[in-house]
Amino acid sequence: MGEEGLERSRWRGVAVGAAVGDALGMPLEFGLASHPRALIRTMRPGRLPAGHFTDDTELALAVATTLVERGYLDPDDLAGRFAAWYASEPPDVGIHTQAVLSRLAAGEPWDAAAEAIWRERPESAGNGALMRSWPVALAYWRDLNALREASILQCRITHRHPECVAACVFLNAMLACLIRGDSLEKAVETAFTLAAPLPEGLACAVRLAPRRRREELRNTGWVRHTLETALWSLFNSHSFAEALIQAVNLGADADTAGAVTGALAGALYGVEAIPEEWRTALRGEYPLKSGRNWGWPDFIALADRLAALYVQP
Numbered sequence: 001m002g003e004e005g006l007e008r009s010r011w012r013g014v015a016v017g018a019a020v021g022d023a024l025g026m027p028l029e030f031g032l033a034s035h036p037r038a039l040i041r042t043m044r045p046g047r048l049p050a051g052h053f054t055d056d057t058e059l060a061l062a063v064a065t066t067l068v069e070r071g072y073l074d075p076d077d078l079a080g081r082f083a084a085w086y087a088s089e090p091p092d093v094g095i096h097t098q099a100v101l102s103r104l105a106a107g108e109p110w111d112a113a114a115e116a117i118w119r120e121r122p123e124s125a126g127n128g129a130l131m132r133s134w135p136v137a138l139a140y141w142r143d144l145n146a147l148r149e150a151s152i153l154q155c156r157i158t159h160r161h162p163e164c165v166a167a168c169v170f171l172n173a174m175l176a177c178l179i180r181g182d183s184l185e186k187a188v189e190t191a192f193t194l195a196a197p198l199p200e201g202l203a204c205a206v207r208l209a210p211r212r213r214r215e216e217l218r219n220t221g222w223v224r225h226t227l228e229t230a231l232w233s234l235f236n237s238h239s240f241a242e243a244l245i246q247a248v249n250l251g252a253d254a255d256t257a258g259a260v261t262g263a264l265a266g267a268l269y270g271v272e273a274i275p276e277e278w279r280t281a282l283r284g285e286y287p288l289k290s291g292r293n294w295g296w297p298d299f300i301a302l303a304d305r306l307a308a309l310y311v312q313p
């Protein structure tokens with residue numbers, strides 16, 4: 001495979017990997033960590049059928065659709081899509097996201113809504129914007145400055161906390177570097193530079209993540225825990241499947257950990273490394289109640305469209 005083929009395999013891996021990770025984690029969400037000798041390795045049914053993706057992927061598809069249809073990250077268009085998703089009565093919405101989207105649905109402008117909720121709950125630094133941020137990386141991976149700006153904007157539509165914003169830049173910078181073919185170590189260093197200055201607690205969590213012991217990981221909905229899980233899983237495994245199995249078997253916010261780890265592992269190992277039985281089990285609907293069903297070939301087509309959007313830096 002030539003360099004272009006490798007890049008294509010990696011950006012496709014981001015989209016398919018994120019959705020597969022979300023679906024693999026779905027039945028393990030809110031659970032306890034699995035026993036290390038009894039890890040779940042197959043797509044299982046939970047509150048949704050086996051292989052079904054959740055809100056993480058639905059909202060990522062909202063971001064991707066804005067990018068494809070508008071040609072850039074248009075915050076008003078994207079806020080409208082988030083509001084439409086909320087109005088379609090999704091079965092699961094994060095607490096912070098629900099607080100912002102209910103205001104959007106009532107007609108409040110997105111910037112006022114996000115600002116008001118941040119003031120109401122200044123400590124809230126959930127992973128709701130991180131889990132849907134990978135389409136921005138696919139659109140802007142060739143230009144790190146444009147990627148940085150679009151990643152910040154995408155996050156701030158609902159999540160204003162500096163830790164959320166920095167985490168989105170950090171993740172997307174890593175994805176861009178991995179698509180380019182950088183090593184995991186180099187991608188982390190570039191991400192530190194692009195997301196600087198990282199809030200101290202987040203910086204500490206990210207630095208220590210590769211050397212954490214499994215029992216130390218909490219994997220809650222806190223954005224720093226999600227990045228910590230993803231980095232720990234990647235640095236302590238040698239394949240796409242192994243990284244994903246480690247991440248989702250921590251339980252708690254397993255689907256979001258799966259989505260973020262899956263995006264990174266897909267970028268690191270390429271789409272061919274994603275196990276066929278996981279890939280072919282993947283399913284879900286977006287927009288909700290539209291009858292538009294998504295399988296893995298749809299994610300590949302979407303990834304190609306996103307990666308073709310912004311070619312000239």
Ligand SMILES: [Mg+2]
Nearest residue numbers: 054055056255
């Ligand atoms: Mg979810």
